[in-house]
Amino acid sequence: MLLIKGGTIVTAERSMRGDVLCDDEGRIAATGPDLEQPTDCTLVDATGLLVMPGGIDPHTHMEMPFMGTTASDDFYTGTAAGLAGGTTSIIDFVIPAAGQRLFEAWQDWRCKAEKATADYGFHVAVTHWDEQVHEDMGRLVQEGGVNSFKHFMAYKNALMIDDTVFLRSMSRAGALGALCTVHAENGDAVSFLQAQLLAAGETGPHAHPLSRPAEVEGEAAQRAIALATLQNTPLYIVHVSTREATEAIAAARLKGMKVYGEVLPQHLVFDESVYHKEDWLSAARHVMSPPFRARSHQQALWGGLVSGQLQTTATDHCCFCRDQKGRGRDDFTKIPNGVPGIEERMSVLWHHGVVSGRLTPEQFVAITSTNTARIFNIFPRKGCIAPGADADLVLWDPTASRTLSAATLHQNVDYTLYEGMTLTGVARKTISQGEVVWDDGTLRAVRGKGRYVPRPAFSAAQAF
Numbered sequence: 402m403l404l405i406k407g408g409t410i411v412t413a414e415r416s417m418r419g420d421v422l423c424d425d426e427g428r429i430a431a432t433g434p435d436l437e438q439p440t441d442c443t444l445v446d447a448t449g450l451l452v453m454p455g456g457i458d459p460h461t462h463m464e465m466p467f468m469g470t471t472a473s474d475d476f477y478t479g480t481a482a483g484l485a486g487g488t489t490s491i492i493d494f495v496i497p498a499a500g501q502r503l504f505e506a507w508q509d510w511r512c513k514a515e516k517a518t519a520d521y522g523f524h525v526a527v528t529h530w531d532e533q534v535h536e537d538m539g540r541l542v543q544e545g546g547v548n549s550f551k552h553f554m555a556y557k558n559a560l561m562i563d564d565t566v567f568l569r570s571m572s573r574a575g576a577l578g579a580l581c582t583v584h585a586e587n588g589d590a591v592s593f594l595q596a597q598l599l600a601a602g603e604t605g606p607h608a609h610p611l612s613r614p615a616e617v618e619g620e621a622a623q624r625a626i627a628l629a630t631l632q633n634t635p636l637y638i639v640h641v642s643t644r645e646a647t648e649a650i651a652a653a654r655l656k657g658m659k660v661y662g663e664v665l666p667q668h669l670v671f672d673e674s675v676y677h678k679e680d681w682l683s684a685a686r687h688v689m690s691p692p693f694r695a696r697s698h699q700q701a702l703w704g705g706l707v708s709g710q711l712q713t714t715a716t717d718h719c720c721f722c723r724d725q726k727g728r729g730r731d732d733f734t735k736i737p738n739g740v741p742g743i744e745e746r747m748s749v750l751w752h753h754g755v756v757s758g759r760l761t762p763e764q765f766v767a768i769t770s771t772n773t774a775r776i777f778n779i780f781p782r783k784g785c786i787a788p789g790a791d792a793d794l795v796l797w798d799p800t801a802s803r804t805l806s807a808a809t810l811h812q813n814v815d816y817t818l819y820e821g822m823t824l825t826g827v828a829r830k831t832i833s834q835g836e837v838v839w840d841d842g843t844l845r846a847v848r849g850k851g852r853y854v855p856r857p858a859f860s861a862a863q864a865f
């Protein structure tokens with residue numbers, strides 16, 4: 402047993418002084434002021450610290466095969482890095498290989514994830530349509546603990562689906578009580594613009610954002626919302642990066658639609674100037690989709706988070722090292738798309754969100770943990786500090802600062818976007834399944850300790 406004493410418990414609703422007792426099954430047994438210390442119980446002093454639900458990252462790609470290579474963080478290294486940053490669970494993506502059955506792909510990903518040190522679940526991507534997809538979606542929801550499916554409107558000739566497939570999947574997901582999630586970029590437009598840029602001799606990373614302007618995302622977000630309206634199904638838009646998409650989500654919500662939006666901290670912090678760095682590798686390391694954008698978009702994303710029109714933050718953690726990024730040296734369309742961030746997310750959001758005065762600590766908990774748990778139906782097991790919930794917690798130092806560097810981070814990748822940046826807000830201790838696994842700079846991650854967290858289907862009234 403573990404007794405966390407003397408801290409301030411912060412939930413999405415309120416903050417209060419109080420202790421947290423964790424039982425030997427890795428769950429919270431009691432919370433309250435001045436809890437008695439049972440015998441055989443380890444004491445953790447949380448004086449001066451905030452005790453918050455561990456972060457949940459609903460968008461990661463550990464060891465994902467993508468663009469001819471495989472993301473360098475695996476389920477062990479990636480989830481371990483998460484613990485060091487205060488994130489205690491992830492929802493990753495099952496991406497079926499061409500022609501592979503969804504259920505079989507999900508089994509493959511279950512195997513890969515057995516090495517995870519923190520809890521995890523999966524969204525499953527629908528990348529084509531046939532009777533077997535229809536059947537496997539049912540099996541995944543009913544037997545597999547999957548309640549969300551992913552759709553790519555971009556990555557033409559790879560993961561992209563057309564509107565017919567999307568509608569079929571929405572119809573099926575709606576009937577099953579599952580949530581459709583979407584990468585909203587018009588893949589035909591991207592492909593067309595990429596070809597135009599290459600033909601004009603624009604081969605460097607600076608062409609990446611030119612091939613994916615804000616209109617490309619705005620159009621796709623609006624189309625996805627329109628399709629969801631036709632099927633009357635809820636919709637979750639991943640990595641929202643534009644004012645256009647934010648406004649489309651807000652407008653749909655004003656009409657009463659269940660549309661949710663996710664924001665990545667990197668889109669809040671970096672702008673398009675990163676693609677003009679002198680050194681090719683520095684620019685290529687920022688290549689992800691959607692790209693980093695002008696400041697006016699960042700203001701809209703902050704506004705979305707502050708107002709609650711955008712509900713969650715994720716990282717899209719998808720790591721590629723120097724040699725992997727180098728695949729696109731002569732052609733920006735071949736630079737593997739993706740950036741790291743699971744270890745940095747909580748600090749970046751505390752510093753730029755809470756220290757800056759934009760968000761309250763309670764809102765921070767909502768956007769890093771609780772809202773995700775609710776939307777993906779793992780609340781109150783996750784995202785909650787109450788008896789019966791999993792004892793996944795972060796003991797947060799709200800005033801300590803640290804300077805980020807790839808040399809001291811734990812992610813299995815050779816850079817961080819935040820190199821040299823000093824941020825206020827540090828995970829002092831992370832508790833996973835009732836045990837201290839990150840202790841003031843010492844990582845005690847155990848390979849294979851992470852558990853698959855099944856997520857039940859939604860009832861119609863349940864959606865967040």
Ligand code: URP
Pocket residue numbers: 462584688689690691717719738739740
């Ligand atoms: O560039 C990105 N985001 N890479 C990962 C795949 C995706 O689109 O989420």
Ligand code: ZN
Pocket residue numbers: 511512513515
């Ligand atoms: Zn296995």
Ligand code: ZN
Pocket residue numbers: 584639640690691
């Ligand atoms: Zn995406």
Ligand code: ZN
Pocket residue numbers: 460461462717719
């Ligand atoms: Zn992604």
